[in-house]
Amino acid sequence: MSQHVYTSTIRWTGNTGSGTSSYRGYTRDWDVAVPGKPVIACSNDPLLGGDPGKMNPEDLLLSALSACHMLWYLHLASDAGLVVTAYEDTPEGTGEVEANGAARFVAATLRPRITLKPGADMDRARAIHHEIHKVCFIARSVNFPVTIAPHFVTD
Template sequence: MTREHHYELALSWTGNDGEGTKTYRSYRRDHVVSAPGAPQIPGSSDPAFRGDPSRWNPEQLLVASLAQCHLLWYLHFAASAGVVVVGYEDAPTGTMVEDAAGGGRFSEVTLRPRVTVAAGTDPALAASLHAKVGDVCFIARSVNFPVRHDATVAVTG
């Protein structure tokens, strides 16, 4: 049985400084992403493209989505396998390659989860669960570039 899930949000450009897009430099790339019941996300473009570095850019949000999806599926697999995770941090990176025409695409994302498990938990089993995530993570399965994992597992105590 297949199920469909639908996601709705609102996007509002807030970067009109009075001249609109009269020139490439006459407007800010600022915008706000919102959805009912969720905090707003202040967005802009990458600073390399005249964006505000204090706001999230789409490239960062793509990498964040992949890391979040991995985290959530990993925790699910851990709970199902009896692996007691007590800490999880990630420092993901993404590489986007820009072409001569100004377009670009991501060539890869590397997730670097640092998982801490409770004493008595099998660290090898905990480490092996990362490989299962790519088979089910909705976001990773939707991109056309490799999502790599460079995970570490530590045991408390």
């Protein structure tokens, strides 16, 4: 077994001049910086006072889950001789907030729309989705159920 180390810098950018001297006196803005990659400007969920025009932690987690699934799908499809010409997902995550304010994801649904070359083995194309959660780094790391509802088309 080998280990990989991932690093990033999370830097709060929301000090409006007086720090956190009052709850409404600062913004929930922050940056994600990974060496050698573009900085991503983020904020809190808009329901919690964040900027709706910026990515929030929930967006990032759901997007990471979907992207990991997609990359493994492309890999396993290639291995199976399936030619994917397009892949797009519109995932949806469901969260719950407890009375004390603690929140968590309770489920996610991935809805990939996958375009395959004509003549593709559609049974195999569907079956690949069930293999991915055995190997996808992000899917193996979350503690909520993930449902896959794929839609296939041919070009």
